[in-house]
Amino acid sequence: xxxxxxxxxxxxxxxxxxxxxxxxxxxxxxxxxxxxxxxxxxxxxxxxxxxxxxxxxxxxxxxxxxxxxxxxxxxxxxxxxxxxxxxxxxxxxxxxxxxxxxxxxxxxxxxxxxxxxxxxxxxxxxxxxxxxxxxxxxxxxxxxxxxxxxxxxxxxxxxxxxxxxxxxxxxxxxxxxxxxxxxxxxxxxxxxxxxxxxxxxxxxxxxxxxxxxxxxxxxxxxxxxxxxxxxxxxxxxxxxxxxxxxxxxxxxxxxxxxxxxxxxxxxxxxxxxxxxx
Numbered sequence: 001x002x003x004x005x006x007x008x009x010x011x012x013x014x015x016x017x018x019x020x021x022x023x024x025x026x027x028x029x030x031x032x033x034x035x036x037x038x039x040x041x042x043x044x045x046x047x048x049x050x051x052x053x054x055x056x057x058x059x060x061x062x063x064x065x066x067x068x069x070x071x072x073x074x075x076x077x078x079x080x081x082x083x084x085x086x087x088x089x090x091x092x093x094x095x096x097x098x099x100x101x102x103x104x105x106x107x108x109x110x111x112x113x114x115x116x117x118x119x120x121x122x123x124x125x126x127x128x129x130x131x132x133x134x135x136x137x138x139x140x141x142x143x144x145x146x147x148x149x150x151x152x153x154x155x156x157x158x159x160x161x162x163x164x165x166x167x168x169x170x171x172x173x174x175x176x177x178x179x180x181x182x183x184x185x186x187x188x189x190x191x192x193x194x195x196x197x198x199x200x201x202x203x204x205x206x207x208x209x210x211x212x213x214x215x216x217x218x219x220x221x222x223x224x225x226x227x228x229x230x231x232x233x234x235x236x237x238x239x240x241x242x243x244x245x246x247x248x249x250x251x252x253x254x255x256x257x258x259x260x261x262x263x264x265x266x267x268x269x270x271x272x273x274x275x276x277x
Contacts, residue, residue, distance in 0.1 A: 001079075001082070001150045001152055002150065002152075002186075003148055003149070003150045003153060003267075004042060004148070004149050004150070004158070004184045004185060004186055005146060005147075005148060005149075005185045005186075006044070006083070006086065006146070006147040006148065006149045006163075006182070006183075006184055007144065007146055007182070007184075007185065008039065008044075008086055008144070008145040008146075008147070008169075008180055008181075008182050009061070009142070009143070009144050009145075009180060009181045009182075010139050010140070010141050010142065010143045010145075010180055010244070011179040011180055011181060012095045012137065012141050012176055012177060012178065012179040012181070013114065013138040013139075013140065013141060013176075013177050013178075014041060014113070014138055014139040014140070014141075014169060014170050014177060014178045014180065015027065015029055015068055015138045015170045015171050015177055015178065016139070016169055016171075016178075017030070017170065022061065024135060025115065025135045025136070025137050026135050026136065027134070027135075027136045028112075028136075029113060029137050029138060029170075029255065030194050031078070031105070031109055032087070032091075033048050033198060034105055034108065035104070035105030035107070035108030035109045036087065036088050036091055036094070036095065036108060036112065037088055037109075037112050037113065037139055037143065037145075037212055038085055038086065038087055038088075039085065039086040039145055039147075040085055040087075041084055041147070041189065043169075044083050045069060045081075045083050047166055047169050048069070048159070048162050048163070048166060050081075051114075051162040051163070051166040052065055052069070052158065052161075052162040052165075053161075053241065055067055055158075055161055055162060055165055056102065061133050062063075064171040067080065067155075067226065068080060068081055068151075068155050068158070068159070069081065069123070077147075080151065080155060080202050081149070081150070081151050081152075081155065082087055082149065082151075083147065083148075083149050083150075084147045084148045084149070085147060086145035086146060086147035087145060087146065087147070087148050088112065088143060088144070088145060088146075089144040089145065091146075107189055108204070109137075110230055111182045112139060112140060112143060113137050113139055113140060113141055114134070114136060114137070114138055115136070115137050116137075116138060117133060117134065117135050117136075118133075118134055118136070119133045128166040131181070136188040138177065138237055138268060139178070145234045149184065157276050159184065160184060163182040163183055163184055164182075164183075166180070166182045167180065167181070168180065169181060177257060179199065184199055201207065202271075213244055215239055215244065215247065223239065223243060224234045258265075
């Protein structure tokens with residue numbers, strides 16, 4: 001069996017349900033305990049199996065779906081197909097940095113997801129139906145997940161087609177949610193190094209200068225969120241790193257700073273800017 005890198009990219013808000021909810025969110029997506037989103041191996045396998053079945057309905061293939069993915073609860077795929085959980089790209093490196101900087105898992109969830117509320121409207125009264133308000137937490141578009149997949153050479157071409165055919169995942173696909181792209185790449189030395197090496201060297205954190213910023217609100221301030229309806233304006237309960245950076249940039253420009261200066265981007269928009277997390 002040969003090992004490959006499986007890449008999944010969200011192209012629209014995506015809800016791959018965890019089966020759990022809370023008092024605030026009725027249907028939640030699945031997250032690791034650290035707060036980072038995760039797509040379970042069993043979910044990936046189910047999606048690929050569903051896609052492969054669609055291909056078999058269109059064209060006849062020599063490969064049997066059960067030969068590749070197993071049959072029912074009986075697993076015949078131990079030596080034919082192995083799939084790992086898919087984590088956000090660079091997850092290992094990010095996880096270590098977040099832990100070192102004492103970030104909370106809920107803040108990490110907010111970075112990678114958005115909460116949408118929907119309700120049903122009565123056609124006659126044109127008002128919301130009682131108890132119809134539902135909250136969903138979805139993965140944001142343009143997130144890239146990576147997993148490893150091992151497959152026998154015989155089944156590789158068929159699996160490639162299943163990946164190309166797989167364009168939607170999760171719930172409410174008919175509402176525009178869950179559009180994804182899936183591809184398989186060979187793990188060359190270059191790709192393998194990006195899998196095994198964290199995107200941020202934890203040892204470099206010791207060289208960072210950490211400063212404290214105090215922001216005092218003089219007037220009422222609203223920092224918009226994804227939660228709310230047409231009659232209610234909700235505000236975040238804290239000030240995000242991006243807002244802090246915006247405040248600093250405004251003061252910098254007011255006091256004679258020049259955005260055309262190369263140092264401006266080196267200071268405020270370097271390759272790694274911790275406040276963005």
